[in-house]
Amino acid sequence: MTGFIILAILVIVAVWAISIYNRLIKGKNLVDEGWSNIDVQLKQRANLIPNLISTVKGYVTHEKNLLTQVTQLRNQSLNASTVAEQGQAENALTQTLGRLFAVAEAYPDLKANQQFLDVQQQLSQLEEKIQMARRYYNGTVRSLNTLIESFPSNIVAGRFNFTKRDFFELEDTNDRKVPKVEF
Secondary structure, three states: HHHHHHHHHHHHHHHHHHHHHHHHHHHHHHHHHHHHHHHHHHHHHHHHHHHHHHHHHHOOOOOHHHHEEEEEHHHHHHHOOOOOHHHHHHHHHHHHHHHHHHHHHHHHHHHHHHHHHHHHHHHHHHHHHHHHHHHHHHHHHHHHHHHOOOOHHHHHHHOOOOOOOOOOOOOHHHHHHOOOOOO
C-alpha cells in the first residue's frame, strides 16, 4: 500500500513538473515570436530608409552629415545582435529620422514630393507597428520572467536552464517625458 502511495505522489510530481515545463516552453516561444515580429518590422523600416535618403538627397544638399548618419545607424541596427544593442540602435535611428523630417520642413519642394510623402507615410505606419510589436514582446517577456522567478516554477526553470529575457526598452530618458505643446 505504501508503495502505491509513493508511486501516486511521484506521478503527481512528474505531472506537475511537466506542466510547468510546458508553460515555460510556451512562454519562451511567445517571446521568440514577439522578437521575430519586431525584427520583421525593423527590417521593413530599414528597407525604406534607402528610398527616403535617395528622395531627400536631391533636395537637401547641405545636410549630407545627417544623411550619412541615418545610413550608419541603419547599418548598426541591421547588425545588432542582442535586444539591448537593437534597442540602442533603434532609439538612435528613430531620433535621427525625426531630425531628418524636421530638416525636410525647410524644403517646400521636398515636402510636396509625392515619393517623399509616400515614404514618410509608410515609415509612420511602420513606427506604429513597431510600437505594437514592442508592447507584445515586452508583455511576453514579463510573463516569462515572472514564471521563471516565481515559486515553485523557478525550481523547474532553474533545473532546465531557463533564463530571464531582456525587455526592449527606451534608452534615452528624454523619450519618456511628456512633450510640451504650445499654441
